[in-house]
Amino acid sequence: MDTSSPSSPSSSIDSNHNPPSSPSSSSFSSICLSSNHYLSSGRSTSAMRTRRGLSTDLSLCLSTSSSHQSQRRSSWPPLKPLLKSATVGRSAEEEWQHGSASGLFVKVYMEGIPIGRKLDLLSHGGYDDLALTLAHMFKTTILCGKRNKAPSDKYYVLTYQDREGDWMMVGDVPWEIFTSTVKRLKITRADRC
């Protein structure tokens, strides 16, 4: 487990986190379908939903421009965007309250692949976003919380380890609560769940 947390913004840029290159369109449409389905399953109306509609502009997901990032920043805990920059001259919108300039990087492992990836949860607006990024990263279909597909080795599901050390299915709790309890992600085969 990675126990060192970045204390200065410059060290938070993780070399493993490479924005994905152009994805194949087929994996895209399957992600859109699956994530749409889980979103429409009955949930309490007070649950926080993802901020992406189906007509997600691919470039938004890939873009690292600061204006998009500032729109998808987390709204909890309630902290104003104050400035802390180790390097003078960085765009004000890239800065955030103190340590949050370091984002929320969690490790992601795919079953069967020993080398993991890291991604910044906070640069995602919700589960939809996350599913899209993971699809690019691992070039496969990943389901978040969808259950009525017959388990088979063709599908992967996304799980996470929470603060208590338990492994849970991603997608059950509101996004805000998820980001506050998640420690790491794992992509496992659907038939294992």
Added chain:
Amino acid sequence: MDPKRAKQSPDSAEAIRLSPFPDEALDRILALLDSHKDRSSASLVSKAWYHAERWSRSCVFIGNCYSVSPEILVHRFPNIRRVILKGKPRFSDFNLVPQNWGADIHSWLLVFADHYPFLEELRLKRMTVSDQSLEFLALKFHNFKSLSLLSCDGFSTDGLAAIATHCRNLTELDIQENGIDDISGKWLNCFPDNFTSLEVLNFASLTSEVNFDSLERLVARCNSLKILKVNQSITLDQLQRLLVRAPRLMELGSGSFLQDLTPQQYTDLETAFRGCRNLQTLSGLSEASSLYLPALYPACANLTFLNLSYAALQSEELAKLLAHCPLLRRLWVLDTVEDKGLEAVGQNCSLLEELRVFPEHPFDQEIDHGVTESGFLAVSYGCRKLSYVLYFCRQMTNAAVATIVQNCPDFTHFRLCIMNPGQPDYLTNEPMDEAFGAVVKNCPKLQRLAVSGLLTDLTFEYIGTYAKNLETLSVAFAGSSDWGMQCVLEGCPKLRKLEIRDCPFGNKALLSGLEKYESMRSLWMSACKVTMNGCKLLAREMPRLNVEVMEDEESNEGQAYKVYVYRSVAGPRRDAPPFVLTL
């Protein structure tokens, strides 16, 4: 002099001799009133008093820019010199309000240009301000002196350049925490060489490097400079040179406190701080470490406000620093100081009235340190005068809060943020209801409350029963049913601002406050169970309220995902963007 007597015999010479022009006396007396509340009360006494008050008022405070229009304002108050305006709902600070929502200052400036040509001061919070507006302000108002922008957006450093260039009488330029397009620091060079009136300069939240020579010359020629807060591009040795030029500073915000200083430079810095005998407020100090903090100590004797929220100090560093600050009344720190640092606060700062503890890593789950209930307890034992607290933590207990408010019954502002939403008392696993119950029972002067942790309707029953002076309440991820919100609406007579997110409150709760909302400034509800039908009903029943629903991709069919309700004498907004529906 009784005005009635003057009316009864207006033409008699005797009456004229006996009545010494009550209106003139009234004008003189009312002109001395400063408080907005006093002026409001005075204006309600009679028509004569209403008119005397409106002619003599020079400063106006508008807590919600949409509650009134610029036209109504200038019609009532013809002689305003100072305007304070607040715009967007507070939750816009946390990205809950989309861009281009509104609260644009320009329409106000256009009206002011015609009616308040002698406008001197503008203090804006959460407004949208464009460079064009700043240039308009600088060019049209020749007497303009004081500009304060807090949490505003929409402008760039080019706008600041316009202010610096054209406002010959500027005394204050205060730029804080804004969504600003920081293009370059060249704006600072725009102050003319013969410009000497500056008293307040705060550009701490800008990142672009400024020309130090320009800044030094500016500080040197502005002899009345009392408040100087520089940004991180200013180094320690540069700071020393500024302090030597401005030893009479009352408030100082330093730049970066990290630099390799030679022993001579360090001594010079310490000497410069020793020369600052009037310092009451100190902030900045980013990257401060035990290496150079001692240079500060000589300047801390009269310090009343210490803002360390940019300095990730450890507990010992804080303890040593606080030993030199006996008169401290307000302290802001990062949770890097941990409970041990807060124990030092309790031991050293017996006069402390306000404490704010911010999290260094608010989004990082793998952090085990930070502050806990122990730190808060330690402060409460040592600082019995504590009246304002903002505390971010990852664990809390009901028992600790109960003890804290017994130690410190004078709380007026109690804002506790347990960062994991819906977290119970970590020792007993019970909801945190009893904690906030204790707060409202023990602190009769409570004006502002922010709750967190796992909370049932019981918390809100307590609030409605005991918090009779409560004016502002912030609620997130809490409550069990409509009943909770109803308790608050029915029980808190002085409630002015209610902001709620992610709670199970629906139409029944919303509509229970039907008659209440006109006595409040505003209500915000997002991600609750309120529907469009409920909002439409509210809008229909209460025509003097503006009921606005923000469209959102996340809303379900019929759900009103973000609702903003406020009283207004100006009617529905005319500048609402497409995603804001006024019902």
